Amino acid sequence: MESETTNSSRETEDTQIAYYRINDACINCGNCLEACYVEAIEKGRTHYIITDECIACGVCSEVCPKSAIVENF
Ligand code: SF4
Ligand code: SF4
Numbered sequence: 173m174e175s176e177t178t179n180s181s182r183e184t185e186d187t188q189i190a191y192y193r194i195n196d197a198c199i200n201c202g203n204c205l206e207a208c209y210v211e212a213i214e215k216g217r218t219h220y221i222i223t224d225e226c227i228a229c230g231v232c233s234e235v236c237p238k239s240a241i242v243e244n245f
């Protein structure tokens with residue numbers, strides 16, 4: 173798993189910074205879009221993106237076939 177420890181991830185919650193991001197491994201399959209129940213995922217210019225509506229539930233990350241959704245900590 174993670175090689176370093178970070179405990180500050182929740183401190184910026186009131187600023188609504190997205191907790192996950194989608195990297196360029198994304199193949200635009202749409203799985204994450206369907207999985208996100210707060211509609212925090214949108215189609216970006218080249219691949220899907222996560223907006224600041226994200227509540228960091230991690231569901232999208234689990235359904236991504238390319239492991240393109242990673243923690244933004
Ligand atoms: S972590 Fe949860 S809330 Fe955030 S984009 Fe993924 S499914 Fe949506
Ligand atoms: S599930 Fe993964 S590959 Fe599919 S659109 Fe979302 S980020 Fe891209």
